[in-house]
Structure formats: structure tokens, C-alpha cells
Amino acid sequence: xxxxxxxxxxxxxxxxxxxxxxxxxxxxxxxxxxxxxxxxxxxxxxxxxxxxxxxxxxxxxxxxxxxxxxxxxxxxxxxxxxxxxxxxxxxxxxxxxxxxxxxxxxxxxxxxxxxxxxxxxxxxxxxxxxxxxxxxxxxxxxxxxxxxxxxxxxxxxxxxxxxxxxxxxxxxxxxxxxxxxxxxxxxxxxxxxxxxxxxxxxxxxxxxxxxxxxxxxxxxxxxxxxxxxxxxxxxxxxxxxxxxxxxxxxxxxxxxxxxxxxxxxxxxxxxxxxxxxxxxxxxxxxxxxxxxxxxxxxxxxxxxxxxxxxxxxxxxxxxxxxxxxxxxxxxxxxxxxxxxxxxxxxxxxxxxxxxxxxxxxxxxxxxxxxxxxxxxxxxxxxxxxxxxxxxxxxxxxxxxxxxxxxxxxxxxxxxxxxxxxxxxxxxxxxxxxxxxxxxxx
Numbered sequence: 001x002x003x004x005x006x007x008x009x010x011x012x013x014x015x016x017x018x019x020x021x022x023x024x025x026x027x028x029x030x031x032x033x034x035x036x037x038x039x040x041x042x043x044x045x046x047x048x049x050x051x052x053x054x055x056x057x058x059x060x061x062x063x064x065x066x067x068x069x070x071x072x073x074x075x076x077x078x079x080x081x082x083x084x085x086x087x088x089x090x091x092x093x094x095x096x097x098x099x100x101x102x103x104x105x106x107x108x109x110x111x112x113x114x115x116x117x118x119x120x121x122x123x124x125x126x127x128x129x130x131x132x133x134x135x136x137x138x139x140x141x142x143x144x145x146x147x148x149x150x151x152x153x154x155x156x157x158x159x160x161x162x163x164x165x166x167x168x169x170x171x172x173x174x175x176x177x178x179x180x181x182x183x184x185x186x187x188x189x190x191x192x193x194x195x196x197x198x199x200x201x202x203x204x205x206x207x208x209x210x211x212x213x214x215x216x217x218x219x220x221x222x223x224x225x226x227x228x229x230x231x232x233x234x235x236x237x238x239x240x241x242x243x244x245x246x247x248x249x250x251x252x253x254x255x256x257x258x259x260x261x262x263x264x265x266x267x268x269x270x271x272x273x274x275x276x277x278x279x280x281x282x283x284x285x286x287x288x289x290x291x292x293x294x295x296x297x298x299x300x301x302x303x304x305x306x307x308x309x310x311x312x313x314x315x316x317x318x319x320x321x322x323x324x325x326x327x328x329x330x331x332x333x334x335x336x337x338x339x340x341x342x343x344x345x346x347x348x349x350x351x352x353x354x355x356x357x358x359x360x361x362x363x364x365x366x367x368x369x370x371x372x373x374x375x376x377x378x379x380x381x382x383x384x385x386x387x388x389x390x391x392x393x394x395x396x397x398x399x400x401x402x403x404x405x406x407x408x409x410x411x412x413x414x415x416x417x418x419x420x421x422x423x424x425x426x427x428x429x430x431x432x433x434x435x436x437x438x439x440x441x
Contacts, residue, residue: 005031188412
């Protein structure tokens with residue numbers, strides 16, 4: 001049954017969905033519409049700091065912003081959308097019960113984010129780990145610490161070196177930051193294992209691209225490359241992974257690397273739901289106009305990583321890149337434009353100049369380009385920390401993140417395996433909510 005008031009549904013609790021819902025709460029008068037946010041988790045994960053969670057430098061809850069606390073007027077429905085009937089204006093949502101919940105809508109915001117891009121590399125699904133969610137970050141930290149324990153336990157030197165070899169696939173933001181920060185973490189823990197030698201510890205960063213952090217430009221990319229190589233990291237560019245097995249992987253040049261840890265951070269893609277909607281897509285992303293309205297629809301908007309939004313400042317109006325910065329600002333525009341469609345305010349196009357990018361390399365090093373100004377080393381580190389504190393949309397979370405960072409200056413993070421995540425829960429499908437969980441889970 002349709003309610004008397006229009007029903008606005010936001011699908012996704014990431015940056016775009018969170019800011020769309022928060023903007024709707026601010027712009028729409030009370031009683032103007034009912035608002036529902038459908039999210040696979042009950043929190044917004046501030047994903048740019050996932051590498052710090054994986055490295056044990058932040059408690060996982062520090063970067064989880066509770067939706068129930070941050071959104072005061074919206075109904076939060078925790079579940080996964082399995083089907084969208086655009087013609088009927090309904091969604092089918094799996095919430096962990098036996099039967100799906102059918103949710104009608106009058107206005108819909110599709111802000112479903114992205115998932116790890118999974119290539120047909122043999123063994124990728126079974127023997128590699130992603131870093132898109134808190135569940136994966138927590139598991140990676142336990143897994144890496146466990147490898148140190150196993151390396152210290154074994155008498156076999158080849159087995160020890162394999163346990164102490166860690167391979168990160170993908171030299172973009174997620175991959176470079178994760179490799180750099182986890183390398184620092186493992187190096188700092190070696191003195192707790194007197195049988196382990198620094199020369200047995202190997203970190204490798206592999207990418208088919210000719211440079212690391214290409215989005216930051218050649219100067220900052222070279223600085224980052226020189227920095228991590230100076231710490232002993234092996235960086236293999238213009239190289240891909242041919243096969244991954246439980247105890248080794250094979251590179252495109254035929255090199256076999258004995259290892260038990262492969263972290264896969266080689267890009268993102270929209271979730272499978274996007275391809276099932278019957279909407280126009282471009283490279284897997286929903287096509288929208290300048291106001292983020294879905295092509296051919298008067299009631300559906302899309303934004304964030306799953307939307308192909310034309311960039312008027314680029315050549316040939318190429319789509320904006322899938323970054324948290326754009327997702328956040330697109331969410332605000334979606335909220336305002338949906339409110340305008342209900343008679344509150346005026347619609348506006350999405351036009352945003354990049355404010356700059358940052359990449360934390362661990363220790364006192366980082367690279368940053370605030371407002372186009374290239375920075376390296378400690379100044380970039382300060383900019384990166386300040387930017388993240390500013391961008392986290394919760395004062396309580398900011399205070400706790402700052403407290404953790406202050407404690408890290410005085411003492412090392414606690415190197416304890418918590419065992420909170422089972423291996424099957426950290427696999428791509430379960431952790432990124434593209435596979436159905438058992439009822440009641």
C-alpha cells in the first residue's frame with residue numbers, strides 16, 4: 001500500500017547514500033516525505049582509512065559511523081537489495097529473514113557503491129583477500145600476524161620465507177597505502193619473534209601499470225616509489241598475476257613466488273545489481289545526466305562509484321572517477337535534486353573540481369596534492385591526517401581517531417589476533433555482500 005506522503009528510498013549506506021540521506025533530512029521539511037535508507041551494514045565505513053585498520057593503527061569502530069545515530073529522521077533498513085522493479089516502483093530486499101521485504105518508493109537514489117574488480121585469474125577467489133570492508137580489514141590484520149607466528153614456529157627455512165612473503169596486487173591508492181602501512185607494521189613486530197630475521201621478510205607490490213599512484217602524477221608517483229623501495233619493498237610494474245595457489249603465485253613473466261598472503265586491490269567495479277536493472281550503463285556504471293538523474297526516468301537518481309557522471313571540465317565529458325570525494329558531493333546533489341522534485345528547492349547540476357588527493361605511506365611519509373600543490377614527506381603527512389579528520393562525518397569518530405593517532409606516537413599498537421572473523425566471512429562475496437547469507441545470519 002502506498003503511503004499518503006511520498007516515500008524516498010536511498011539504496012546504499014556509503015558516502016553517496018549517506019550524504020544524500022543527510023541532505024534530504026536537512027532540506028525536506030518535517031512531514032514532507034518518508035525517508036528509508038537500505039544498507040547492508042548499519043554504518044558508513046570511512047574506507048580511506050581501511051589500510052590503517054588492517055595495519056592495527058586504528059580500532060575498526062573508529063571509522064564506522066552509525067547510521068542510526070547520524071541520520072535522525074530516516075528509517076534504516078539493514079539488508080541487501082536483490083531486485084529493483086523500476087516500472088512498478090518497488091524493491092525486493094533480503095534482510096536475513098526467510099522471505100524478502102518489498103519496499104515501494106516514489107523517489108529512488110541508487111548509491112550502491114562498488115566492489116572489488118575480480119578478474120578471471122585462476123585462484124583469485126579462493127586464495128586472495130580484498131580490502132573493501134571492515135570485515136576484510138580486521139581479517140587481514142589477524143591473518144598477517146598469524147603468518148608471523150607460523151614463520152616463527154616452523155623449522156623449515158623455505159616455509160618460513162614463504163610465510164613472511166606478502167604480495168599486494170594493485171598499485172593504486174588502496175594497494176600502495178596497504179602495502180606501505182602493513183610493511184611498517186610487520187617490520188615493527190619482528191623484534192617480538194627472536195627467530196625471525198629482517199632479511200626473511202618480503203613485501204611485493206605488483207601492477208600492470210607503469211607507475212604507482214598514477215592519479216597523483218609522475219612527480220609524486222616517483223617519490224612514493226622511491227620511498228617504499230628504500231624500505232626494502234619489491235615493486236614490479238608492468239607485471240600481472242597469472243595464477244594464485246594456496247602456497248604460491250605465478251607472475252606474467254613466469255616467476256613463481258612462494259607465499260601464503262595475496263592482497264587483491266586491483267580496482268573496483270559496480271556490484272552485480274547494477275547490471276540487472278535494465279538501465280543504460282557505460283562501462284558497468286549507470287548513465288546519468290548532469291543532475292544525476294538516471295537516463296529515461298523521472299523518479300530515479302544515481303551517484304557514487306556505480307554512476308557514470310559526465311565531467312564538464314574534462315575532454316569529451318568523460319565520467320568522474322569513482323572516488324570517495326566525488327561520491328560524497330554527488331550524494332549532496334542527489335539529496336537536493338530529489339527534494340526539488342518534491343517541490344522544495346531548485347535542481348542543480350553536479351560540477352566539482354578535484355580538491356586534491358592524499359596517500360599515506362606509513363611512518364612520517366605521505367604524498368599529497370591539495371588544490372594542485374604537490375607535497376611529500378612530513379608536510380604531506382600532516383595534510384593527509386587533517387584531511388581525513390575533516391572528512392569523517394562524525395565528531396565522535398574524529399575524536400577517537402585523533403586519540404588513536406596520538407597513542408600511536410607514544411606506543412606501538414597492540415599486536416593481538418582477535419579471531420573475530422572467520423575465513424569464509426572475509427571472502428569477496430560474503431564480505432562485500434554480493435552473495436546471499438544464510439537466513440538469520
